[in-house]
Amino acid sequence: MKSFSSFPGCALHGRLRGVLFALGLLLLLTMDLAAGVLVAPTVIILSDKERTGRMTIQNPTNKPREVDIYFGFGLPESDSLGDVRITMQDSNVTDTRSAMAWIKAFPRKILLPPNGSQVVRLVATPPESLQTGEYWARIVVRSREGTVALSPTGENNQITTNLNMIMQTAIMLKYRTGELTAKLELVDASASVRDSLVEVILNMANRGNVSYVGVLSCRLLDADKKEISHKNVDLAVYRDMKRRFNLPLRGEKPKPPYQVEVLITTEGRHDIADEDMIFGNVINRTLAVP
Numbered sequence: 139m140k141s142f143s144s145f146p147g148c149a150l151h152g153r154l155r156g157v158l159f160a161l162g163l164l165l166l167l168t169m170d171l172a173a174g175v176l177v178a179p180t181v182i183i184l185s186d187k188e189r190t191g192r193m194t195i196q197n198p199t200n201k202p203r204e205v206d207i208y209f210g211f212g213l214p215e216s217d218s219l220g221d222v223r224i225t226m227q228d229s230n231v232t233d234t235r236s237a238m239a240w241i242k243a244f245p246r247k248i249l250l251p252p253n254g255s256q257v258v259r260l261v262a263t264p265p266e267s268l269q270t271g272e273y274w275a276r277i278v279v280r281s282r283e284g285t286v287a288l289s290p291t292g293e294n295n296q297i298t299t300n301l302n303m304i305m306q307t308a309i310m311l312k313y314r315t316g317e318l319t320a321k322l323e324l325v326d327a328s329a330s331v332r333d334s335l336v337e338v339i340l341n342m343a344n345r346g347n348v349s350y351v352g353v354l355s356c357r358l359l360d361a362d363k364k365e366i367s368h369k370n371v372d373l374a375v376y377r378d379m380k381r382r383f384n385l386p387l388r389g390e391k392p393k394p395p396y397q398v399e400v401l402i403t404t405e406g407r408h409d410i411a412d413e414d415m416i417f418g419n420v421i422n423r424t425l426a427v428p
Contacts, residue, residue, distance in 0.1 A: 174305030175203055175250065175281045182277065183414045184241075184262045186315040191260040193309075195279060197250035204282040205248040207258060209238040209275050210308060213376045220339055220382025226276065226308065237273035237313045240264050250281075262313050270316030271347035274376070276308040314348065320404060320418025321346035322375055329398045329425040335384040336427055338398055343378050348416045350375040352404035358385040358427075361393040372409070373402065396427035 176196040184191050197203045211233060212226040231238060244259045264273070282304055326341040336358050344350050354373040358366040367385045385398065402421040 174307070175205060175279065177279050177307060177309060180309050181410065181414070182260060182309065182311040184260065184311065184313045186264075189262040189264075191311075193258050193260065193277070194255055195248065195250065195258060196255040197253060197281075200252045202252060203250045205250055205256075206280045207243045207246045207248075208278050208280075209241055209243075209311075210278050211236045211238050211274070212276050212308065213274065214374055214379070216380040218380070220380045222379070222381070226278075228278075235271070235273050236275065237262070237264070237311065238275040241275050241311060241313070243277070260311070264313065264315070268315055270318075271314075272318065272349060273313040273315075274349070275311045275313075277311050278306065278308045280304060280306045312349070314416075318348050318416050319346040320348050320350050320416040322350040322352075322402060322419060322421060324400070324402065324421050324423055327400060327423055327425055329396075329427045331387075331396075331427060332384070334387050336387065336396060336398065338383045338385060338400070338425065340381045340383075340400065341378075342375050342381070342402075344375045346416075346418060350404070350418055351407065351410065351415065352402060352418070353406040354381070355399075355401040356383055356385060357399040358387075359397050359399065361395055366392045366396070372407065394427075398425040398427060399423075400425065 176198055178194050178196075182191050182193060195205060208228065210226045210228040211231045212224045214222050214224055216222050240263050242261045242263070244261070245256075248256045248258075250256055260277070321344070323343045323345050324340060325343050327339065329336055329338045331337075338356055340354075351374050352372075353370060355368065355370045357368045360366055367388050369383050369385060371381075371383075373381075387396075400421070400423040404415060404417045404420075407415065
């Protein structure tokens with residue numbers, strides 16, 4: 139869950155401004171950021187057979203929470219180094235696979251009482267010309283934590299400001315229509331030694347009409363096929379993606395030459411129900427480490 143802070147504008151002397159800023163940072167670092175609202179499930183699946191869905195928002199605190207719900211668009215994307223990020227858009231979205239324009243939530247503004255909960259209905263009204271495949275949106279749930287007064291001590295002139303804490307989380311919504319296919323291609327792969335690590339770079343391309351959701355496993359082996367280290371990560375490829383992993387050369391002088399076994403599969407995701415999975419192809423690749 140991502141946290142944001144906003145400081146209402148006020149005229150402060152330079153030294154007091156620094157004091158308040160330091161107090162604000164200290165509060166951000168020491169607050170229980172888990173005190174926002176809880177949202178379930180974490181992925182919403184709608185389809186041409188079931189165009190309505192539900193999610194539950196719960197307030198686990200003893201204070202009321204104001205909650206706003208809106209829609210955005212953001213997919214996991216990788217940069218040239220293989221690092222993954224999500225860039226959220228809430229307007230001017232031109233992606234042909236965006237569903238945010240025809241998804242509605244009821245209600246969109248909620249006042250949750252202490253320890254209370256609210257069911258939110260989601261309704262899809264896609265255009266009639268919708269092509270086969272999967273469409274995406276992000277359901278953004280924003281809760282206002284209230285205000286906290288900050289007052290510097292040891293000053294003759296007491297100046298206060300309010301710190302408004304806002305908690306925000308975005309969950310994925312997928313709308314599916316027609317015959318669905320999950321297919322991934324490992325376009326290119328390489329492994330090389332970097333100091334005490336083996337760096338693995340994988341270039342993947344989605345060749346299906348849905349997001350390829352699965353598990354990626356890498357095992358670093360020595361010359362005797364003994365495992366030196368491994369890494370398992372959940373994987374979601376919506377279009378093209380480059381991933382970079384570092385596998386430590388653990389143990390006393392592992393025996394070269396090394397190799398990396400790569401396994402990509404849609405099996406093994408315990409956070410997604412089987413009925414919501416689109417199972418696809420399996421990729422096995424062994425990489426020599428020069």
